[in-house]
Amino acid sequence: MADGKKKPNRPVPRVDEESRPFWEACARHELYVQKCRACGTVFYYPRAFCPENLSQDFEWLRCSGKGTVYTFTITRQNQSSGFRNKVPYVMAYVELEEGVRMLTNIVGCDPESVTIGMPVEVTFEDVTPDVSVPLFKPAS
Amino acid sequence: MSISRKAALAGVYEHPLRWAPHKTQYQIMAESARGALDDAGLSIKDVNGLFTSGVGGMGIIALAEHLNLNPDFLDSNSIGGSSFVSHTAHAAAAIAAGYCDVALILYGSKWSSDRFAVGTGGGGSGDPPEQFEGCYGPTTVGDYALAAQRHMYEFGTTSEQLAEIAVTTRKHASLNPHAKFRDLISVDDVLASREVSSPLHLLDCCMISDGGGALVVTSAERARDLRKKPVYLLSAAESCAHTSAGVRDITDAAAKQSGPKAMARAGVSQSDFDMAMIYDSFTITVCITLESLGFCQKGEGGSYVQNGRIGLGGELPINTDGGGLSSNHPGMRGIFLVIEAVKQLRGECGERQVKDCALAFCHGTGGTLGLRHSGASLVLGV
Structure with a gap:
């Protein structure tokens, strides 16, 4: 690009006030979900309250x-753009050990080898110096 | 208070074009308005309720301006392809409440000639969940494919079974002179078409066409004095489904909430229907919607659609116009579900007419099964 910066190779998530702690953790290559202290519900995607009772008393749970x-x-x-040249790629819902499902990509393997139930583990892709996205690869 | 038989569909019109680069979107809506008002025996000056979707944020005001209308009631509820099914319910409620007495529901689109890649393009909404999705390359086809893959895993549903839906729908399209694709296809043709997003093949996907349509809804009393036999709205229900904070069963549709509710409100059950219009963005949409509506048990959609059950002459003929899979799909198809159901209930469908059709179900799905979607159900009868 004209300014010499590398163009991100996938859309950069638009971090907002509710999601910032999640994305800051991802930038450190750590994955967190949330757990309500009032009712115990574990939830994803991140937000500023428990979606079961609107309580703001939640904790960040390291996955x-x-x-x-x-x-x-x-x-x-x-x-x-960003995906036209990436096909074929695997988009998936991964069910985390913590019990919630997240949309992601499965990487690091032949797309044809992916199966439902396959054990996977998180890996991070640095999209910009500040934003990394959680992806999953076959469990080692 | 029951809405049953308080309002009726008095006029319908499906724009015959599937490719309209020489027209504007609003022109398609105006031509459709004229068609539906003629069908009802009404004029544009009778209209005092206006409904649309697929226009800009405040496009309904521009639409009123384009038609030089000053309606007493406006609703541009935008919940995806099901919007117009929802508008029909809202129009009936507005009429029953006395807010308007002739409601005009309009749709027009040029997504085909505008080359809008609705199925395999990107583009984010900017809503909160988008930041957790857009970076992974979701497409409309891919989002539905996620539901299809899981359905196959859990219930043993096969690509052959899903293909039956496309084959049956094409057979219906062959009887509709306006349908875009009318040549018969086989299960093998569907399986041999290229895979767009596994496990969905090209022929599992609806087309993108241009097109539009219009509905005129008025009070039952007024409808009885108009040109055509009234088709009554017996009940309606709406719903939505989404990621449910990370725990939703992706093999259920919003239809599970709205469908049984609409049937209960009308005092009817699944076996009472003579036909159904089921939003067919993809073959899997039909399979999961039929299950969610209770026409079959969960997991049995694949076997339910086989052996002619959903074809003309079968137990539950669906999408007799040829659906989005074969007739038309200008991006949102809800209005065509209602138009075809009304024509069937009036007995105007010629070669594709369902015999003695007296009770029809419409279910619109807007959005995607894999991420989030709306459901809008209607029970229509004569």
């Missing part, structure tokens, strides 16, 4: 980074 593939698709066509 083990381990989970299994809940479902997936091998995307073979995506016209949007």
Whole structure:
């Protein structure tokens, strides 16, 4: 690019006031979900309150980074920039050991080898110097 | 208070074009308005309720301006493809409440000639969840494919079974002179079409066309004096489904909440329907929606759609116009579900007419099964 900066190779998540702690942790390559102290509900995606009771008394729960593939698709066509040249790629929901499912990509393996139930572990891709996104790869 | 038989669909019109680069979106809506008002025997000056979706944030005001209307009631509820099914319910409620007495529901789109890649493009909403999704390359096809893959894993549903839905729908399209794709296809054709996002093939996906349509809803009393046999709204219900903070069962649709509620409100059950219009963005949408509506047990959608059950002459003919899979899909299809159901209930469908059609179900799905979507259910009868 004209300013000499490297163009991000995927859309950069738009970090907001509710999600900033989550993304700051991702930048340190740590994965967190939230747990309500009032009712015990574990929830994802991140927000500033418990979606069960709107309590703001929650804690950030450090994830083990381990989970299994809940479902997936091998995307073979995506016209949007950032993905047009990435196909085929695997988009998936991973069910974390903490019990919630997150949308992600499965990387580090042949897309054709991905199966539901497959054990996976988190890995991070640095999209910009400040923002890293959690991806998953086959568990070692 | 029950809404049953308080309002009726008095006029419908489906724009015949599937490719309209020479027209504007608002022109398609105006032509559709004229068609539906003619069908009802009303004029544009009778309209005092206006409904639309697929326009800009305040586009409904510009639409009123374009038609030189000053309606007493405006609703541009925008919940994806199901919006117009929802508008029909809202129009009936507004009429029953006395807020308006002739409601015009309009849709027009040029997504095909505008080359809008709705199925395989990107583009974020800017809403809070988008930051946890957009970076992973979701597409409309991919979001539905996530539900299909899980459905296959849990219930043994096969690509062959899903293909039956596309094959049956194409057979119906072959009987609709306006349908875009009318040549018969086989299960093998569907399986041989290229995979867009596994496990969905090209022929598991609806098309993108241009097009539009219009509905005129008025009070039952007024409808009885108009040109066509009134089709009554017996009940309606809406719903939405989303990621549920990380624990939603992706093999359920919002239809599970709205469908049974709409049937209970009308005092009818699944076996009472003569036909159903089920939003068919993808074959898996039909499979999961039929289960969620209770036409079959959960997990049995794949076997339910086989052996002609959902075809003309079958137990529950669906999408008799050829659906989004074969007739038209200008990005949002809800209005066509209602138009075809009304035509069937009036007995105007010619070669594709369902015999003695007296009770129809419409269910619109807007958004995606894999991330978040709306559901809008209607029970219509004569």
